[in-house]
Amino acid sequence: MDKILRIDMGAAGGPKASETPVGQYAGAAGRALTSAIVANEVDPLCHPLGADNKLVIAPGMLGGTIAAMSGRISVGCKSPLTGGIKEANAGGQAAQVMARLGYAAIVLEGKPKDDSLYKVVLNKDGVTISQDNSLKMLGNYDLVDKMKSQHGDKIACISIGPAGEMKMCAASVAFTDMELRPTRHAGRGGVGAVMGAKGVKVIVLDDTGMSMRPAKDPEKFRDANKAWVDGLKKHPVTGEGLPAYGTNVLTNVLNEAGAYPTKNFMFGRFDGCAKISGETQAATEVERGGSATHGCHRGCVIQCSGIYLNKDGHYLTKQPEYETVWAHGGNCGIDDLDAIAMLDRLDDDYGVDTIEMGATIAVAMEAGVAKFGDAQAAINLVHEVGKGTPLGRILGNGAGMTGKAFGIERVPVVKNQAMPAYDPRGVQGIGVTYATTPMGADHTAGYAVAANILKVGGFVDPLASEGQIELSRNLQIATAAVDSTGMCLFVAFAVLDQPETFQALIDMINAFYGLSLTADDVVALGKSVLKNEREFNKKAGFTAADDRLPAYFRKELLPPHNVVFTVTDEQLDSLFNW
């Protein structure tokens, strides 16, 4: 992982690839690297779909090693959805394969002269770029099948569906999983539209003939990884809850708390919740011969995913995540797991973010485009997006665009990005993160609950009046650091509760790179990432006014607890005072 592959899609005579040493970016990986390149090299005022934007794809620090849970991959650019900097990440196989091929990052630059589509193939012999217009408007599933027939089944693919080709703001970048299915998506912020603007339909990665990346101290690295795995397996969240029920285990609990956004954030509880809960989903998967326990990449020991079969016992999609089940389920008043699974499949195939898509359909439902609870209508709307009809073009550009098109005030976005599955009136601390993260409303921006273990920000009294702000700040710093390691964010629970597991993670990084990092260094890394991102957004024209929730969250009472968002603007503005 000592080189960067840059592909100038607008070069004279056609796309041109060059490999450069990591140079000034040495030591950076994952989100730290994507955000550094975007912040240094992209004009913050450029058009996100123009030649001056860059799409950066980077595995984490421990990508391509035997380290468990190190398979996350980051995608960065200027976002066409938010207009600010974006980092979206995903699981799947690509991070491991790309890292073993030696690439710290792939950077797509420039813009093709016409609307031709390109395929990029990377293997031990280098890079091949070929024009292939036969791929136009293929869904991700057909596309990957075609790549498999051409390049065999030892590959990993990074691709876009029709939504990316149509440069929709909800378009995702897909990554294949262990079964070579395009089920893992860097979903947020329209990163797929930027890949589409670069004219790249698919990047095929083949690490045949390459080896695992070697550690500086193999013995210590192996021992630390063992302690790491043991720690993850013994923790009740990472070793039991997530493997048994997946992330959808949250549905019942959020609903009980009255913080489950229902019917476009009008209510905090959904009557049909038990029909779409993680417990019901897991039982359905097992009863049909699928699986409720499955990893998204090799080396995953948490196994929070699953295999969802349809009523006839045929593969339909991977186990839909909590966010997806909520977005297409309760938020649209839909309590049919099979319909939700179909929507997940369509989102993956057309290549759109499930959160943005579900939030958008809910806004459309409030506008009367379809009725809340009408699952078939929701499926039809996603097909409109995939086909690129005029209505589909509106929906495919997200909740903000759809709200404007249909004259709806209740549009749950921050920086034009749709909110995820936690109502900020019920869980105010998450509202602080939604409002202030440079990414736009994003629950994963403040997700690394190990912040206190890392001693981010020194001692924080969580019960002090400033607690919400300080906790969110520290969570955002810790998350930026974890995103840079390439570790799945779910590791944070074992790190939170088991100091020896946190130590194992530090030991693993140190043994691999021959470093002597401390928790302070990890904190400094997280701060530097956020600083890059905040600076970029400031130059792009963002002000404090963009760090706000929509006004209705302060006015509309959320049943059943009848609460509003109460954190003041002054408190929000103090978040990045460190």
Place this chain on the structure above:
Amino acid sequence: MDTQNLGDRAQVKLDLTCDAQILPPFFLLLQQGVRFEARVGATVEEFLCTQLGIERRYLKERINTIFLDGKPVDDAETAVIRDGSTLALSAALPGLVGAAFRKGGFYARLREGISHADEESKGAAGRGLVTVKLYNLVAKELGPQLLGTGVLVETDDLEQFFAGRPDGFWSRCRHAAVDDRVSSVSDLRQGVWWQRPALVRLTVSTVPAGEGPSAKPESP
């Protein structure tokens, strides 16, 4: 058909014996909520440990998240149940909200607007009905014990549950008794409820596959 009254709600007693392998689907009933007659005015801890027989260590270490009437509870020793209360129990959860909802957790402040305050649950002591919802691993681990001793289920919920069960489920139901009288499994499957009581006192016992009494031959 004899019925008992619990307040003004008629109920019937249903005892099921089934193969152990079909017990897990019953846990889905627990996520929707089952009722218990309780001595109200008691703390959550007293209700769970003394009245329902859950081990204190299990409450402390395994039940990571508690909601009382939809509000996260930080201290099971001070929150008090009332007649009509709903108590929801979960094991450790993922996500920031998982950390935020933990009882007494470091991130509890993140959900301070909806946290349970002890003064909310002050009420008269006496007998009452409490709804208990069991989620995820807690349902799996406490389900056999609570189903074995009996839970009160809304008839609608039970009918819906039975309606969604596949053939394999029914072939593993070995014995059914309604108000201590042997009944046919097919009657249950077809939703025959005598005088349609509002509540069913359900107990589920298990036997290893291939053992135990056979189901009464099904009605033509």
